[in-house]
């Protein structure tokens with residue numbers, strides 16, 4: 001379960017929630033988890049709340065790709081071109097998502 005905020009924010013969206021986990025928030029191990037199409041910091045898990053407390057702002061590259069591309073492609077952004085960004089997504093899928 002992700003934090004309740006994200007449920008409210010996305011209540012009208014039909015996100016795929018691929019559930020991918022990969023290194024994103026600065027750790028060398030997978031520290032980000034996709035929840036309802038947005039990335040959450042797995043190190044922010046709060047036992048008493050039963051959810052993550054950090055994240056929910058960045059779209060998931062794998063299942064929320066269009067929104068993610070808007071935020072990472074462009075001048076002074078993470079990727080210069082859409083092609084570079086999509087190649088990164090393919091890498092993520094291969095390494096961290098088990099498609100059968």
Ligand SMILES: [Zn+2]
Pocket residue numbers: 016017018019020034035037038060061062063064
């Ligand atoms: Zn996802």
